Amino acid sequence: GENVEQHPSTLSVQEGDSAVIKCTYSDSASNYFPWYKQELGKGPQLIIDIRSNVGEKKDQRIAVTLNKTAKHFSLHITETQPEDSAVYFCAATKAAGNKLTFGGGTRVLVKP
């Protein structure tokens, strides 16, 4: 089955700096890659996703890049703010309706 690895497990950045989280996946058939933000005691919230037919997607301060050949994708957060502090999860799946496989999570701390 699919295996998703996520790095780093923790990330501390100064407010205003950029944060980058990287994930690799094992199944070349995977074609949908969402990123979720989870705050303490809450369920994951989708922040951005990318499908295999594009290499990059942006939404304001958040961007995701996908390298299908290398089987890795990354989340980029620019101009970080304290409210960006949370746990971020990457995930992968072959197709809509299939189960998601999650990475191990990255705990991001933005220091004011």
Place this chain on the structure above:
Amino acid sequence: GAVVSQHPSRVICKSGTSVKIECRSLDFQATTMFWYRQFPKQSLMLMATSNEGSKATYEQGVEKDKFLINHASLTLSTLTVTSAHPEDSSFYICSAMDKYGYTFGSGTRLTVV
């Protein structure tokens, strides 16, 4: 956007009793829902996939007789933890598929004492 409502948000039960958690899709129909368990500082682990009108598909190592899943309608799936024990204490999260992707509920913190 799509909304998934999960109840209760917190529940404390005595060892040996059963607890039911509800997951509702509020503004869309969900033929498929997923149930996850999350231990502190860990990732989400899929327990089972719930399909409306049919039996759930459980992941390897998940006891189907202990974690009963019912998906009787296109907007409601329930997870019942039977004969709960302290080791079942965890954060349980449901997810539903809509036309845009996967939407998650707010989670249920189960504490078994």
